[in-house]
Amino acid sequence: EVFLVESGGGLVQPGGSLRLSCAASGFDFSRYGMNWVRQAPGKGLEWLSHISGPGTPIYYADSVKGRFTMSRDNAKNSMYLQMTNLRDDDTAFYYCARGTLDYWGQGSLVTVSS
Amino acid sequence: QAGLTQPPSVSKGLRQTATLTCSGNHNNVGNQGATWLQQHQGRPPKVLTYRNNSRPSGISERFSASRSGSTASLTITGLQPEDEADYFCSAWDSDLRAWLFGGGTKLTVL
Numbered sequence: 004e005v006f007l008v009e010s011g012g013g014l015v016q017p018g019g020s021l022r023l024s025c026a027a028s029g030f031d032f033s034r035y036g037m038n039w040v041r042q043a044p045g046k047g048l049e050w051l052s053h054i055s056g057p058g059t060p061i062y063y064a065d066s067v068k069g070r071f072t073m074s075r076d077n078a079k080n081s082m083y084l085q086m087t088n089l090r091d092d093d094t095a096f097y098y099c100a101r102g103t104l105d106y107w108g109q110g111s112l113v114t115v116s117s
Numbered sequence: 118q119a120g121l122t123q124p125p126s127v128s129k130g131l132r133q134t135a136t137l138t139c140s141g142n143h144n145n146v147g148n149q150g151a152t153w154l155q156q157h158q159g160r161p162p163k164v165l166t167y168r169n170n171s172r173p174s175g176i177s178e179r180f181s182a183s184r185s186g187s188t189a190s191l192t193i194t195g196l197q198p199e200d201e202a203d204y205f206c207s208a209w210d211s212d213l214r215a216w217l218f219g220g221g222t223k224l225t226v227l
Contacts (some may be wrong), residue, residue, distance in 0.1 A: 038216060040216070042162075047205065047218060047219075047220050047221045048154070048162065048205050048207070048218045048221075049218065050207075050215060050216035050217070050218060053214075053215075053216065062214045062215060064215060096161070098161060098162070103152060103167050103168060103209075104152045104154075104164065104167065104207055104216065105152070105164055105167045105168075105171075105173065106164065106173075107154075107161060107162055107163075107164065108161070109161050110161050
């Protein structure tokens, strides 16, 4: 069975940094592209980034390009989202999702507030 | 990035059939179809169909997807109270190299 588990969320001040992790199990992780998607409170879903199975290429949404960096470690069946220069409007649940968005994690809440 | 277009709300009666739509263009929905997700208040999204009409295990056959040109549809038959939720569509855009989402449709079961 496919499982995706996010971790690393929490409260951070504006301008701060945070690193999210996504641990995957139940499938051949290195063969799948992966994604980060977020959802602000009461809002819709917003795709953030995609990383291919080998680790490149990586694509980003304009809203996070230059501030967020996605990476993966296939040996650890894990992927990461390094978030810097965080703003109030980055407050959201952050989800990792497999390839064609066919499996999702439960989400990790990031709150940006002073 | 621009998003896909979904009607904000749809209302149908118990045991009726609801059809939700999702419009894009030839680079996204018209190219690879759509993924449909259901989300209940306070819960993470749940995938209903992907790659046009593949269903994850455990998803009821009452949910089916189709596509005509650049418009994808999700049909829900025999509506139940638990089907009342927000429904999102998504599609990979081959030109933008990005996943696009619709704004979501709130389905009310009367």
